[in-house]
Amino acid sequence: MSQHRHPGAPGRAGAVPALPDLPEATVARLPEYLRALHQLAEAGHETISSEGLATAAGVNSAKLRKDLSHLGSYGTRGVGYDVALLVDQIEFVLGLTQRRGVALVGIGNLGHALAGYAGFASRGFRVAALFDADPARVGEEINGLIVRHVDELPRAAVEESIAIGVIATPAAAAQRVADQLVAAGVTSILNFAPCVLSVPEGVDVRKVDLAIELQILSFHEHRKASLTALPATGGAGFTALPGGLAAPGTQEAVGT
Amino acid sequence: MSQHRHPGAPGRAGAVPALPDLPEATVARLPEYLRALHQLAEAGHETISSEGLATAAGVNSAKLRKDLSHLGSYGTRGVGYDVALLVDQIEFVLGLTQRRGVALVGIGNLGHALAGYAGFASRGFRVAALFDADPARVGEEINGLIVRHVDELPRAAVEESIAIGVIATPAAAAQRVADQLVAAGVTSILNFAPCVLSVPEGVDVRKVDLAIELQILSFHEHRKASLTALPATGGAGFTALPGGLAAPGTQEAVGT
Numbered sequence: 001m002s003q004h005r006h007p008g009a010p011g012r013a014g015a016v017p018a019l020p021d022l023p024e025a026t027v028a029r030l031p032e033y034l035r036a037l038h039q040l041a042e043a044g045h046e047t048i049s050s051e052g053l054a055t056a057a058g059v060n061s062a063k064l065r066k067d068l069s070h071l072g073s074y075g076t077r078g079v080g081y082d083v084a085l086l087v088d089q090i091e092f093v094l095g096l097t098q099r100r101g102v103a104l105v106g107i108g109n110l111g112h113a114l115a116g117y118a119g120f121a122s123r124g125f126r127v128a129a130l131f132d133a134d135p136a137r138v139g140e141e142i143n144g145l146i147v148r149h150v151d152e153l154p155r156a157a158v159e160e161s162i163a164i165g166v167i168a169t170p171a172a173a174a175q176r177v178a179d180q181l182v183a184a185g186v187t188s189i190l191n192f193a194p195c196v197l198s199v200p201e202g203v204d205v206r207k208v209d210l211a212i213e214l215q216i217l218s219f220h221e222h223r224k225a226s227l228t229a230l231p232a233t234g235g236a237g238f239t240a241l242p243g244g245l246a247a248p249g250t251q252e253a254v255g256t
Numbered sequence: 257m258s259q260h261r262h263p264g265a266p267g268r269a270g271a272v273p274a275l276p277d278l279p280e281a282t283v284a285r286l287p288e289y290l291r292a293l294h295q296l297a298e299a300g301h302e303t304i305s306s307e308g309l310a311t312a313a314g315v316n317s318a319k320l321r322k323d324l325s326h327l328g329s330y331g332t333r334g335v336g337y338d339v340a341l342l343v344d345q346i347e348f349v350l351g352l353t354q355r356r357g358v359a360l361v362g363i364g365n366l367g368h369a370l371a372g373y374a375g376f377a378s379r380g381f382r383v384a385a386l387f388d389a390d391p392a393r394v395g396e397e398i399n400g401l402i403v404r405h406v407d408e409l410p411r412a413a414v415e416e417s418i419a420i421g422v423i424a425t426p427a428a429a430a431q432r433v434a435d436q437l438v439a440a441g442v443t444s445i446l447n448f449a450p451c452v453l454s455v456p457e458g459v460d461v462r463k464v465d466l467a468i469e470l471q472i473l474s475f476h477e478h479r480k481a482s483l484t485a486l487p488a489t490g491g492a493g494f495t496a497l498p499g500g501l502a503a504p505g506t507q508e509a510v511g512t
Contacts, residue, residue, distance in 0.1 A: 027475050031468040035450060058452035094471050095478025102470065109369035114466065116365045119450055123467040124474065164473050187480060188473040194291060194375055196314035204476040206469050210370065211379040212287040213462050214358065215350050217420050217444040218380065219283050220460040222351025224443060 022093070026067045032057045033064065034090045035123075041083050049080040096124035103129040103162040103186070105177045106169030107137050107147050110192055114168060115142045128160040129153075133173065150177065157184035164188045171195040178205075278349070282323045288313040289320065290346045291379075297339050305336040352380035359418040359442070361433045362425030363388040363396070363403050366448055370424060371398040384416040385409075389429065406433065413440035420444045427451040434461075 036056035040048050050068075054061035068074070068081070071089050075081040091097055102125050104114055111132070114120075120127055131150040132138060140147045148156060156162070165181035167174050167189060174193035181189060182203055189205045191197055194212075197205050292312035296304050306324075310317035324330070324337070327345050331337040347353055358381050360370055367388070370376075376383055387406040388394060396403045404412060412418070421437035423430050423445060430449035437445060438459055445461045447453055450468075453461050 022475075027472055028468075030475070031465070031471040032452075034471070035465075035468075036452075056452065093475065093478070095474045095481070096471065100470075100474055100477065109372045113365035113369040117466060119465075119467040120470065123471065125467070125470050163477050164470060166470075188477050190469050190473060196288075196292075196312070202480070204473055206473055208464060208466070208469060209287070209291075209375075210373060210464070211375040211381070212284075212291075213446050213464060214356075214376065214381050214420060214422075215287040215290070215352065215379065216283055217446060217460055217462055218351045218356055219278075219286070219349065221356065221419050221444050222349070224458070225351070 022070055026070055029057070029059060029063075029067055030090050030094055031123075032059065033067070034087065034094070034096075037083055037087050037090070041087065045083055047076075047080045048083055050075060053081065091124070094124075098163075099124060099126045100163035101126050101128035101161045102164045102166060103131065103153070103157060103160070103181070104166045104168065105131045105150060105153070105181070106167060106173070106193075107132040107140070107142070108168065108170075111168040112142065114166060114192075115145070125164070128162060129156045131156075133169075150180065153177075153180050154184040157181070157186055162186055164190065166190045166192070167197075168192045278326055282326055285313070285315060285319075285323055286346050286350055287379075288315065289323070290343065290350070290352075293339055293343050293346070297343065301339050303332075303336045304339055306331060309337065347380070350380070354419075355380060355382045356419035357382050357384035357417045358420045358422060359385040359387065359409070359413060359416070359437070360422045360424065361387045361406060361409070361437070362423060362429070362449075363393050363398070364424065364426075367424040368398065370422060370448075371401070381420070384418060385412045387412075389425075406436065409433075409436050410440040413437070413442055418442055420446060422446045422448070423453075424448045 033053065036053060037048070040053070040056060045052075048056075050061045050065050054064040057064065065075075068086070071093060073081060073086060073089055102120065104111055104127060107115065107130055111130070115127060115130055127143070127145065130142060130145050130147045131153050132147050133150045135149070137147050138149045157165075162181075162184070163186070165177075165186045165188070167177050167181075169177055171193045174191060174195050175197055178189055178191070178197045178199060182199055187203050189197065189199065189203065191205055191207045192209075194209050199205055289309065292309055293304070296309070296312060301308075304312075306317045306321050310320040313320065321331075324342070327349060329337060329342060329345055358376065360367055360383060363371065363386055367386070371383060371386055383399070383401065386398060386401050386403045387409050388403050389406045391405070393403050394405045413421075418437075418440070419442070421433075421442045421444070423433050423437075425433055427449045430447060430451050431453055434445055434447070434453045434455060438455055443459050445453065445455065445459065447461055447463045448465075450465050455461055
Protein backbone atom coordinates (compact mmCIF):
# COMPACT_ATOMS: atom_id res chain seq x y z
CA MET A 1 0.00 0.00 0.00
CA SER A 2 1.54 3.27 -1.10
CA GLN A 3 1.53 6.37 1.06
CA HIS A 4 0.44 9.88 0.15
CA ARG A 5 -2.70 8.98 -1.67
CA HIS A 6 -5.14 11.59 -2.84
CA PRO A 7 -8.88 11.38 -3.04
CA GLY A 8 -10.45 10.84 -6.45
CA ALA A 9 -12.13 14.21 -6.54
CA PRO A 10 -9.77 17.07 -5.66
CA GLY A 11 -11.32 19.62 -3.38
CA ARG A 12 -13.82 17.16 -1.93
CA ALA A 13 -11.56 15.99 0.88
CA GLY A 14 -13.36 18.16 3.41
CA ALA A 15 -16.69 16.70 2.35
CA VAL A 16 -15.88 13.12 3.39
CA PRO A 17 -19.03 11.74 4.99
CA ALA A 18 -19.12 10.01 8.34
CA LEU A 19 -19.36 6.29 9.02
CA PRO A 20 -22.65 6.61 10.89
CA ASP A 21 -24.37 8.15 7.87
CA LEU A 22 -23.94 5.24 5.44
CA PRO A 23 -27.27 3.79 4.30
CA GLU A 24 -27.68 0.15 5.34
CA ALA A 25 -28.05 -0.94 1.69
CA THR A 26 -24.74 0.74 0.87
CA VAL A 27 -23.04 -1.02 3.78
CA ALA A 28 -24.38 -4.32 2.45
CA ARG A 29 -22.94 -3.65 -1.02
CA LEU A 30 -19.47 -2.50 0.10
CA PRO A 31 -18.30 -6.11 0.71
CA GLU A 32 -19.36 -6.97 -2.86
CA TYR A 33 -17.28 -4.11 -4.24
CA LEU A 34 -14.37 -5.19 -2.07
CA ARG A 35 -14.52 -8.77 -3.33
CA ALA A 36 -14.65 -7.55 -6.94
CA LEU A 37 -11.77 -5.11 -6.35
CA HIS A 38 -9.56 -7.84 -4.89
CA GLN A 39 -10.22 -9.95 -8.00
CA LEU A 40 -9.44 -6.99 -10.28
CA ALA A 41 -6.22 -6.30 -8.37
CA GLU A 42 -5.18 -9.95 -8.69
CA ALA A 43 -5.84 -9.72 -12.43
CA GLY A 44 -3.45 -6.75 -12.61
CA HIS A 45 -5.88 -3.82 -12.85
CA GLU A 46 -4.64 -0.58 -11.23
CA THR A 47 -7.69 1.45 -12.17
CA ILE A 48 -11.23 0.43 -13.02
CA SER A 49 -14.20 2.27 -14.53
CA SER A 50 -17.43 2.42 -12.58
CA GLU A 51 -19.04 0.27 -15.29
CA GLY A 52 -16.28 -2.34 -15.00
CA LEU A 53 -16.50 -2.48 -11.24
CA ALA A 54 -20.29 -2.54 -11.31
CA THR A 55 -20.28 -5.52 -13.67
CA ALA A 56 -17.71 -7.37 -11.55
CA ALA A 57 -19.79 -6.75 -8.43
CA GLY A 58 -23.13 -7.52 -10.06
CA VAL A 59 -24.81 -4.15 -9.44
CA ASN A 60 -25.75 -1.26 -11.70
CA SER A 61 -23.15 1.44 -12.16
CA ALA A 62 -25.31 4.41 -11.10
CA LYS A 63 -25.93 2.70 -7.75
CA LEU A 64 -22.22 1.94 -7.41
CA ARG A 65 -21.20 5.56 -8.08
CA LYS A 66 -23.71 6.76 -5.51
CA ASP A 67 -22.50 4.22 -2.92
CA LEU A 68 -18.87 5.18 -3.41
CA SER A 69 -19.66 8.90 -3.29
CA HIS A 70 -20.70 8.26 0.33
CA LEU A 71 -17.04 7.34 0.96
CA GLY A 72 -15.84 10.51 -0.78
CA SER A 73 -14.69 8.43 -3.77
CA TYR A 74 -15.71 9.92 -7.09
CA GLY A 75 -13.09 8.37 -9.39
CA THR A 76 -11.34 10.37 -12.08
CA ARG A 77 -13.09 11.09 -15.37
CA GLY A 78 -11.59 8.99 -18.16
CA VAL A 79 -9.52 6.95 -15.70
CA GLY A 80 -11.93 5.51 -13.19
CA TYR A 81 -11.20 4.45 -9.63
CA ASP A 82 -7.75 3.67 -8.21
CA VAL A 83 -8.20 0.01 -7.27
CA ALA A 84 -5.70 -0.08 -4.37
CA LEU A 85 -6.99 3.16 -2.87
CA LEU A 86 -10.60 2.03 -3.07
CA VAL A 87 -9.68 -1.29 -1.40
CA ASP A 88 -8.06 0.67 1.45
CA GLN A 89 -11.07 2.97 1.79
CA ILE A 90 -13.61 0.17 1.87
CA GLU A 91 -11.53 -1.99 4.24
CA PHE A 92 -11.17 1.00 6.55
CA VAL A 93 -14.90 1.75 6.52
CA LEU A 94 -15.77 -1.89 7.15
CA GLY A 95 -13.24 -2.03 9.97
CA LEU A 96 -11.40 -4.92 8.34
CA THR A 97 -7.94 -3.66 9.20
CA GLN A 98 -8.19 -5.31 12.63
CA ARG A 99 -8.83 -9.02 11.91
CA ARG A 100 -11.72 -9.23 14.36
CA GLY A 101 -12.01 -12.38 16.42
CA VAL A 102 -14.99 -14.62 15.75
CA ALA A 103 -16.44 -17.18 18.15
CA LEU A 104 -18.55 -19.97 16.70
CA VAL A 105 -21.17 -21.54 18.96
CA GLY A 106 -22.84 -24.80 17.92
CA ILE A 107 -20.57 -27.26 16.13
CA GLY A 108 -23.09 -29.44 14.32
CA ASN A 109 -23.04 -29.88 10.52
CA LEU A 110 -23.33 -26.18 9.82
CA GLY A 111 -20.89 -25.26 12.59
CA HIS A 112 -18.35 -27.68 11.14
CA ALA A 113 -18.79 -26.12 7.72
CA LEU A 114 -18.36 -22.62 9.16
CA ALA A 115 -15.33 -23.61 11.25
CA GLY A 116 -13.66 -24.96 8.13
CA TYR A 117 -14.65 -22.04 5.88
CA ALA A 118 -11.47 -20.51 4.45
CA GLY A 119 -13.35 -17.39 3.33
CA PHE A 120 -13.45 -16.02 6.87
CA ALA A 121 -9.67 -15.91 7.23
CA SER A 122 -9.04 -14.56 3.74
CA ARG A 123 -11.57 -11.79 4.17
CA GLY A 124 -10.55 -10.15 7.40
CA PHE A 125 -11.62 -12.45 10.23
CA ARG A 126 -9.98 -14.79 12.68
CA VAL A 127 -12.05 -17.74 13.90
CA ALA A 128 -10.71 -17.71 17.45
CA ALA A 129 -12.91 -20.04 19.48
CA LEU A 130 -15.41 -22.90 19.02
CA PHE A 131 -18.06 -23.87 21.54
CA ASP A 132 -20.69 -26.56 21.93
CA ALA A 133 -22.95 -27.72 24.77
CA ASP A 134 -22.64 -31.41 23.87
CA PRO A 135 -19.87 -33.11 25.90
CA ALA A 136 -19.38 -35.52 22.98
CA ARG A 137 -18.26 -32.62 20.79
CA VAL A 138 -16.12 -30.84 23.36
CA GLY A 139 -12.44 -31.60 22.78
CA GLU A 140 -12.76 -32.19 19.04
CA GLU A 141 -10.11 -30.39 16.99
CA ILE A 142 -11.14 -28.49 13.86
CA ASN A 143 -8.57 -26.50 11.87
CA GLY A 144 -6.26 -26.34 14.88
CA LEU A 145 -8.94 -25.18 17.33
CA ILE A 146 -10.31 -27.34 20.13
CA VAL A 147 -14.08 -27.23 20.70
CA ARG A 148 -14.72 -25.95 24.24
CA HIS A 149 -17.79 -26.27 26.43
CA VAL A 150 -20.13 -23.34 26.03
CA ASP A 151 -19.81 -22.63 29.77
CA GLU A 152 -16.27 -21.43 29.03
CA LEU A 153 -17.62 -18.80 26.64
CA PRO A 154 -17.58 -15.80 29.02
CA ARG A 155 -13.93 -16.23 29.97
CA ALA A 156 -12.78 -17.21 26.47
CA ALA A 157 -14.59 -14.28 24.83
CA VAL A 158 -12.51 -11.87 26.88
CA GLU A 159 -9.25 -13.81 26.50
CA GLU A 160 -9.60 -14.11 22.72
CA SER A 161 -10.97 -10.56 22.21
CA ILE A 162 -14.06 -11.89 20.50
CA ALA A 163 -15.84 -9.18 18.49
CA ILE A 164 -18.42 -11.26 16.67
CA GLY A 165 -20.36 -14.30 17.84
CA VAL A 166 -21.79 -16.73 15.30
CA ILE A 167 -24.72 -18.84 16.52
CA ALA A 168 -25.21 -22.15 14.70
CA THR A 169 -27.17 -23.95 17.40
CA PRO A 170 -30.73 -25.32 17.18
CA ALA A 171 -33.39 -22.61 17.59
CA ALA A 172 -34.21 -23.68 21.15
CA ALA A 173 -30.66 -22.98 22.37
CA ALA A 174 -30.01 -19.76 20.45
CA GLN A 175 -31.44 -17.17 22.86
CA ARG A 176 -29.42 -18.52 25.79
CA VAL A 177 -26.25 -18.43 23.71
CA ALA A 178 -27.04 -14.88 22.61
CA ASP A 179 -27.48 -13.88 26.25
CA GLN A 180 -24.10 -15.44 27.10
CA LEU A 181 -22.40 -13.65 24.22
CA VAL A 182 -23.92 -10.31 25.23
CA ALA A 183 -22.98 -10.88 28.88
CA ALA A 184 -19.41 -11.51 27.71
CA GLY A 185 -19.38 -8.12 25.97
CA VAL A 186 -19.93 -9.30 22.38
CA THR A 187 -21.99 -6.67 20.51
CA SER A 188 -22.28 -8.27 17.06
CA ILE A 189 -24.05 -11.57 16.40
CA LEU A 190 -24.59 -13.56 13.23
CA ASN A 191 -27.51 -15.90 13.82
CA PHE A 192 -28.09 -19.03 11.76
CA ALA A 193 -30.73 -20.42 14.11
CA PRO A 194 -34.26 -20.03 12.73
CA CYS A 195 -35.58 -17.77 15.47
CA VAL A 196 -35.74 -14.12 16.51
CA LEU A 197 -33.24 -13.11 19.19
CA SER A 198 -33.91 -10.46 21.85
CA VAL A 199 -30.82 -8.41 22.52
CA PRO A 200 -30.24 -5.10 24.29
CA GLU A 201 -29.87 -1.89 22.34
CA GLY A 202 -26.40 -1.47 20.92
CA VAL A 203 -26.08 -5.14 19.95
CA ASP A 204 -26.30 -5.80 16.21
CA VAL A 205 -27.79 -9.07 15.02
CA ARG A 206 -27.74 -10.30 11.45
CA LYS A 207 -29.66 -13.39 10.52
CA VAL A 208 -29.11 -16.00 7.86
CA ASP A 209 -32.03 -18.39 7.46
CA LEU A 210 -31.39 -20.81 4.65
CA ALA A 211 -34.99 -21.95 4.35
CA ILE A 212 -36.10 -18.31 4.03
CA GLU A 213 -33.76 -17.86 1.08
CA LEU A 214 -35.43 -20.83 -0.61
CA GLN A 215 -38.89 -19.49 0.22
CA ILE A 216 -38.07 -16.18 -1.43
CA LEU A 217 -36.92 -18.05 -4.55
CA SER A 218 -40.10 -20.09 -4.35
CA PHE A 219 -42.14 -16.89 -4.56
CA HIS A 220 -40.36 -15.97 -7.78
CA GLU A 221 -40.89 -19.46 -9.19
CA HIS A 222 -44.55 -19.20 -8.32
CA ARG A 223 -44.83 -15.75 -9.87
CA LYS A 224 -43.09 -16.87 -13.06
CA ALA A 225 -45.41 -19.88 -13.29
CA SER A 226 -48.50 -17.73 -12.72
CA LEU A 227 -47.43 -15.32 -15.46
CA THR A 228 -46.74 -18.16 -17.90
CA ALA A 229 -50.04 -19.83 -17.13
CA LEU A 230 -52.10 -16.73 -17.85
CA PRO A 231 -53.80 -16.13 -21.19
CA ALA A 232 -52.45 -12.96 -22.85
CA THR A 233 -55.46 -10.80 -22.16
CA GLY A 234 -53.81 -7.69 -20.86
CA GLY A 235 -54.84 -8.69 -17.35
CA ALA A 236 -51.09 -8.80 -16.71
CA GLY A 237 -50.51 -11.61 -14.32
CA PHE A 238 -53.05 -11.04 -11.57
CA THR A 239 -53.42 -14.13 -9.43
CA ALA A 240 -55.99 -14.32 -6.70
CA LEU A 241 -55.14 -15.37 -3.17
CA PRO A 242 -56.82 -17.90 -0.90
CA GLY A 243 -59.45 -16.17 1.18
CA GLY A 244 -59.95 -13.68 -1.64
CA LEU A 245 -60.93 -14.77 -5.10
CA ALA A 246 -60.56 -18.48 -5.75
CA ALA A 247 -56.98 -19.53 -6.40
CA PRO A 248 -56.42 -21.47 -9.61
CA GLY A 249 -56.79 -25.18 -9.09
CA THR A 250 -58.30 -24.95 -5.61
CA GLN A 251 -61.88 -25.61 -4.60
CA GLU A 252 -62.17 -22.93 -1.98
CA ALA A 253 -65.29 -20.84 -1.83
CA VAL A 254 -64.96 -17.26 -2.94
CA GLY A 255 -65.08 -14.85 -0.01
CA THR A 256 -67.91 -12.39 0.34
CA MET B 257 -56.90 -26.70 6.26
CA SER B 258 -60.58 -25.83 6.48
CA GLN B 259 -62.62 -24.83 3.46
CA HIS B 260 -64.82 -21.78 2.98
CA ARG B 261 -62.58 -19.21 4.56
CA HIS B 262 -63.29 -15.55 4.36
CA PRO B 263 -60.87 -12.70 4.07
CA GLY B 264 -60.14 -10.64 7.16
CA ALA B 265 -61.71 -7.52 5.75
CA PRO B 266 -65.20 -8.11 4.38
CA GLY B 267 -65.82 -6.31 1.14
CA ARG B 268 -62.12 -6.18 0.23
CA ALA B 269 -62.08 -9.50 -1.60
CA GLY B 270 -62.18 -7.78 -4.98
CA ALA B 271 -59.15 -5.65 -4.05
CA VAL B 272 -56.76 -8.57 -3.65
CA PRO B 273 -53.48 -7.49 -5.19
CA ALA B 274 -51.46 -9.52 -7.66
CA LEU B 275 -48.37 -11.60 -6.97
CA PRO B 276 -46.18 -9.62 -9.37
CA ASP B 277 -46.79 -6.39 -7.48
CA LEU B 278 -45.29 -7.42 -4.12
CA PRO B 279 -42.29 -5.30 -3.13
CA GLU B 280 -39.11 -7.36 -2.81
CA ALA B 281 -38.72 -6.34 0.86
CA THR B 282 -42.24 -7.62 1.57
CA VAL B 283 -41.45 -10.93 -0.14
CA ALA B 284 -38.36 -11.23 2.06
CA ARG B 285 -40.41 -10.69 5.23
CA LEU B 286 -43.28 -13.07 4.39
CA PRO B 287 -41.18 -16.15 5.36
CA GLU B 288 -40.51 -14.53 8.76
CA TYR B 289 -44.23 -14.03 9.32
CA LEU B 290 -44.86 -17.60 8.24
CA ARG B 291 -42.31 -19.00 10.69
CA ALA B 292 -43.80 -16.92 13.50
CA LEU B 293 -47.36 -17.97 12.57
CA HIS B 294 -46.43 -21.65 12.64
CA GLN B 295 -45.00 -21.19 16.14
CA LEU B 296 -48.12 -19.33 17.27
CA ALA B 297 -50.34 -22.08 15.82
CA GLU B 298 -48.31 -24.74 17.65
CA ALA B 299 -48.74 -22.75 20.86
CA GLY B 300 -52.53 -22.87 20.35
CA HIS B 301 -53.24 -19.35 19.07
CA GLU B 302 -56.15 -19.13 16.62
CA THR B 303 -55.91 -15.35 16.19
CA ILE B 304 -53.07 -12.92 16.71
CA SER B 305 -52.87 -9.14 16.90
CA SER B 306 -50.57 -7.32 14.49
CA GLU B 307 -48.42 -6.31 17.47
CA GLY B 308 -48.16 -9.91 18.68
CA LEU B 309 -47.24 -11.19 15.25
CA ALA B 310 -44.80 -8.33 14.67
CA THR B 311 -43.00 -9.12 17.91
CA ALA B 312 -42.84 -12.83 17.12
CA ALA B 313 -41.42 -12.06 13.67
CA GLY B 314 -39.04 -9.36 14.87
CA VAL B 315 -40.41 -6.48 12.76
CA ASN B 316 -42.39 -3.37 13.60
CA SER B 317 -46.14 -3.68 13.48
CA ALA B 318 -46.81 -0.83 11.03
CA LYS B 319 -44.54 -2.51 8.50
CA LEU B 320 -46.24 -5.84 9.13
CA ARG B 321 -49.72 -4.39 8.58
CA LYS B 322 -48.60 -2.77 5.34
CA ASP B 323 -46.97 -6.02 4.14
CA LEU B 324 -50.08 -8.05 4.88
CA SER B 325 -52.34 -5.47 3.26
CA HIS B 326 -50.55 -6.36 0.00
CA LEU B 327 -52.05 -9.84 0.41
CA GLY B 328 -55.51 -8.39 1.03
CA SER B 329 -55.21 -9.31 4.72
CA TYR B 330 -56.29 -6.55 7.04
CA GLY B 331 -57.18 -8.50 10.16
CA THR B 332 -60.28 -7.75 12.18
CA ARG B 333 -60.34 -4.85 14.61
CA GLY B 334 -60.19 -6.10 18.20
CA VAL B 335 -59.53 -9.69 17.07
CA GLY B 336 -56.47 -9.55 14.85
CA TYR B 337 -55.50 -11.98 12.14
CA ASP B 338 -56.83 -15.52 11.73
CA VAL B 339 -53.63 -17.54 12.16
CA ALA B 340 -54.61 -20.52 9.98
CA LEU B 341 -55.96 -18.31 7.18
CA LEU B 342 -52.87 -16.15 7.15
CA VAL B 343 -50.66 -19.26 7.02
CA ASP B 344 -52.62 -20.45 3.97
CA GLN B 345 -52.38 -17.07 2.28
CA ILE B 346 -48.65 -16.69 2.80
CA GLU B 347 -47.92 -20.30 1.80
CA PHE B 348 -49.97 -19.78 -1.34
CA VAL B 349 -48.20 -16.55 -2.26
CA LEU B 350 -44.79 -18.11 -1.63
CA GLY B 351 -45.75 -21.12 -3.71
CA LEU B 352 -45.05 -23.48 -0.84
CA THR B 353 -48.06 -25.71 -1.46
CA GLN B 354 -46.04 -27.68 -4.02
CA ARG B 355 -42.98 -28.97 -2.12
CA ARG B 356 -40.54 -27.80 -4.79
CA GLY B 357 -37.63 -30.06 -5.58
CA VAL B 358 -34.18 -28.79 -4.66
CA ALA B 359 -30.89 -29.98 -6.18
CA LEU B 360 -27.71 -29.41 -4.21
CA VAL B 361 -24.47 -29.12 -6.16
CA GLY B 362 -21.14 -29.25 -4.31
CA ILE B 363 -21.07 -31.65 -1.36
CA GLY B 364 -18.13 -30.28 0.65
CA ASN B 365 -18.52 -29.17 4.28
CA LEU B 366 -21.25 -26.66 3.51
CA GLY B 367 -23.00 -29.02 1.07
CA HIS B 368 -23.05 -31.73 3.75
CA ALA B 369 -24.56 -29.27 6.21
CA LEU B 370 -27.20 -28.22 3.69
CA ALA B 371 -28.00 -31.81 2.69
CA GLY B 372 -28.60 -32.64 6.34
CA TYR B 373 -30.58 -29.50 7.14
CA ALA B 374 -33.99 -30.54 8.45
CA GLY B 375 -35.33 -27.01 7.98
CA PHE B 376 -35.68 -27.46 4.24
CA ALA B 377 -38.08 -30.38 4.53
CA SER B 378 -40.12 -28.85 7.33
CA ARG B 379 -40.54 -25.59 5.48
CA GLY B 380 -41.83 -26.63 2.10
CA PHE B 381 -38.94 -28.13 0.18
CA ARG B 382 -37.77 -31.56 -0.90
CA VAL B 383 -34.02 -32.05 -1.30
CA ALA B 384 -34.27 -34.34 -4.32
CA ALA B 385 -30.75 -34.71 -5.71
CA LEU B 386 -27.10 -34.22 -4.67
CA PHE B 387 -24.23 -33.67 -7.10
CA ASP B 388 -20.48 -33.30 -6.94
CA ALA B 389 -17.68 -33.27 -9.49
CA ASP B 390 -15.26 -35.19 -7.25
CA PRO B 391 -15.38 -38.96 -8.00
CA ALA B 392 -14.38 -39.59 -4.36
CA ARG B 393 -17.66 -38.03 -3.21
CA VAL B 394 -19.91 -39.61 -5.84
CA GLY B 395 -21.76 -42.57 -4.38
CA GLU B 396 -21.78 -41.28 -0.80
CA GLU B 397 -25.18 -41.55 0.88
CA ILE B 398 -26.52 -38.58 2.85
CA ASN B 399 -29.99 -38.71 4.39
CA GLY B 400 -31.05 -41.46 2.01
CA LEU B 401 -29.80 -39.72 -1.16
CA ILE B 402 -26.79 -40.90 -3.15
CA VAL B 403 -24.38 -38.18 -4.38
CA ARG B 404 -24.31 -38.32 -8.20
CA HIS B 405 -21.73 -36.99 -10.62
CA VAL B 406 -22.53 -33.47 -11.77
CA ASP B 407 -22.60 -34.70 -15.39
CA GLU B 408 -25.87 -36.43 -14.52
CA LEU B 409 -27.42 -33.12 -13.54
CA PRO B 410 -29.28 -32.37 -16.81
CA ARG B 411 -31.09 -35.70 -16.85
CA ALA B 412 -31.72 -35.80 -13.09
CA ALA B 413 -33.06 -32.24 -13.01
CA VAL B 414 -35.83 -33.23 -15.39
CA GLU B 415 -36.53 -36.62 -13.75
CA GLU B 416 -36.73 -35.13 -10.25
CA SER B 417 -38.63 -31.97 -11.32
CA ILE B 418 -35.95 -29.74 -9.83
CA ALA B 419 -37.24 -26.19 -9.32
CA ILE B 420 -34.35 -24.71 -7.35
CA GLY B 421 -30.63 -25.35 -7.65
CA VAL B 422 -28.35 -24.68 -4.68
CA ILE B 423 -24.68 -24.08 -5.55
CA ALA B 424 -22.22 -24.84 -2.74
CA THR B 425 -19.13 -25.33 -4.91
CA PRO B 426 -15.90 -23.32 -4.83
CA ALA B 427 -16.17 -19.99 -6.69
CA ALA B 428 -14.21 -21.26 -9.68
CA ALA B 429 -16.75 -23.99 -10.42
CA ALA B 430 -19.93 -22.03 -9.75
CA GLN B 431 -20.56 -20.43 -13.15
CA ARG B 432 -20.29 -23.74 -14.98
CA VAL B 433 -22.74 -25.33 -12.54
CA ALA B 434 -25.11 -22.39 -12.99
CA ASP B 435 -24.94 -22.85 -16.77
CA GLN B 436 -25.74 -26.54 -16.36
CA LEU B 437 -28.69 -25.79 -14.07
CA VAL B 438 -30.05 -23.20 -16.49
CA ALA B 439 -29.57 -25.56 -19.46
CA ALA B 440 -31.57 -28.15 -17.51
CA GLY B 441 -34.46 -25.69 -17.16
CA VAL B 442 -33.86 -24.59 -13.56
CA THR B 443 -34.86 -20.92 -13.18
CA SER B 444 -34.08 -20.31 -9.49
CA ILE B 445 -30.61 -20.55 -8.00
CA LEU B 446 -29.35 -20.08 -4.46
CA ASN B 447 -25.62 -19.36 -4.68
CA PHE B 448 -23.27 -19.90 -1.74
CA ALA B 449 -20.12 -19.52 -3.85
CA PRO B 450 -18.43 -16.13 -3.35
CA CYS B 451 -18.81 -14.90 -6.93
CA VAL B 452 -21.29 -13.18 -9.23
CA LEU B 453 -23.13 -15.50 -11.61
CA SER B 454 -24.21 -14.53 -15.12
CA VAL B 455 -27.59 -15.97 -15.94
CA PRO B 456 -30.14 -15.26 -18.68
CA GLU B 457 -33.13 -13.05 -18.00
CA GLY B 458 -35.90 -14.92 -16.26
CA VAL B 459 -33.52 -16.80 -13.96
CA ASP B 460 -33.53 -15.63 -10.34
CA VAL B 461 -30.35 -15.86 -8.31
CA ARG B 462 -30.11 -15.27 -4.58
CA LYS B 463 -26.74 -15.17 -2.96
CA VAL B 464 -25.60 -16.05 0.54
CA ASP B 465 -22.02 -15.01 1.24
CA LEU B 466 -21.12 -15.77 4.84
CA ALA B 467 -18.02 -13.56 4.88
CA ILE B 468 -20.11 -10.63 3.62
CA GLU B 469 -22.46 -11.06 6.57
CA LEU B 470 -19.46 -10.80 8.92
CA GLN B 471 -18.14 -7.76 7.04
CA ILE B 472 -21.45 -5.97 7.47
CA LEU B 473 -21.32 -6.72 11.20
CA SER B 474 -17.72 -5.50 11.21
CA PHE B 475 -18.89 -2.15 9.86
CA HIS B 476 -21.28 -1.81 12.77
CA GLU B 477 -18.55 -2.82 15.27
CA HIS B 478 -16.27 -0.22 13.70
CA ARG B 479 -18.96 2.44 13.80
CA LYS B 480 -19.78 1.68 17.44
CA ALA B 481 -16.09 1.87 18.33
CA SER B 482 -15.64 5.16 16.46
CA LEU B 483 -18.62 6.68 18.26
CA THR B 484 -17.34 5.53 21.64
CA ALA B 485 -13.84 6.81 20.93
CA LEU B 486 -14.99 10.32 20.05
CA PRO B 487 -14.96 13.19 22.53
CA ALA B 488 -18.47 14.54 23.08
CA THR B 489 -17.99 17.72 21.07
CA GLY B 490 -21.18 17.70 19.02
CA GLY B 491 -19.16 16.63 16.01
CA ALA B 492 -21.36 13.55 16.17
CA GLY B 493 -19.21 10.68 15.16
CA PHE B 494 -17.58 11.89 11.98
CA THR B 495 -14.64 9.68 11.11
CA ALA B 496 -12.36 10.51 8.23
CA LEU B 497 -11.53 7.96 5.57
CA PRO B 498 -8.17 7.00 4.10
CA GLY B 499 -7.48 9.12 1.05
CA GLY B 500 -9.54 11.94 2.51
CA LEU B 501 -8.66 13.37 5.90
CA ALA B 502 -6.14 11.30 7.82
CA ALA B 503 -7.64 8.24 9.41
CA PRO B 504 -7.02 7.89 13.16
CA GLY B 505 -3.86 5.96 13.80
CA THR B 506 -2.54 6.06 10.24
CA GLN B 507 0.29 8.07 8.86
CA GLU B 508 -1.19 8.86 5.49
CA ALA B 509 -0.86 12.36 4.10
CA VAL B 510 -3.96 14.49 4.00
CA GLY B 511 -5.28 14.89 0.44
CA THR B 512 -5.48 18.28 -1.21
